[in-house]
Amino acid sequence: MTDRADTPDTAPLPGELGVLIAEGAGEPDRLIMLGRPVNGQVHVREWSTGNWATAPLERDTSVADALAIFQKAYDARRRMNVSLGDIRSWLDGRLA
Numbered sequence: 001m002t003d004r005a006d007t008p009d010t011a012p013l014p015g016e017l018g019v020l021i022a023e024g025a026g027e028p029d030r031l032i033m034l035g036r037p038v039n040g041q042v043h044v045r046e047w048s049t050g051n052w053a054t055a056p057l058e059r060d061t062s063v064a065d066a067l068a069i070f071q072k073a074y075d076a077r078r079r080m081n082v083s084l085g086d087i088r089s090w091l092d093g094r095l096a
Contacts (some may be wrong), residue, residue, distance in 0.1 A: 010017065015036050016033045016034060016035055016036075016045075017034045017082065017090045018031065018032070018033050019081060020080065020081045021079070022080070023078075024073075024078040024079075025078060027052060028048045029049045030048045030073075031048070032044060032049045032069065034090060034091070036093070037063050037090075037092075037093055038061070040063055041062060041063070042060070042062075042063055042066045043058070043059075044059050044061055045068060063092075067091055069074065071084070
C-alpha cells in the first residue's frame with residue numbers, strides 16, 4: 001500500500017476538476033486540480049513541469065482568483081484540456 005503523502009497523485013480526486021494548461025507565454029505546463037467551490041472559495045492543487053514528481057502546491061483561493069488563472073492562459077492563447085466555459089461552470093457550481 002502506498003501512502004498518499006509520499007507519492008504524489010496527479011489524478012483528480014472525487015469532486016475535483018483537472019485542467020492541464022500547456023506551456024507558453026514564458027510559463028511551464030501546469031496541471032491544476034480544482035475542488036468544488038464553497039462560500040466563494042476553492043481548494044487548488046497544482047503541479048508544473050518543475051514539480052511533477054513532488055507533492056502539489058496546495059492552497060485555498062477565491063473563485064475569482066482561480067478563474068483569473070485560466071482567463072490569463074486563455075488570453076495568452078495557451079491550450080487547455082477543458083474549455084474556459086466549463087471551468088466557469090465548475091466554479092459557479094453548475095458543472096457536475
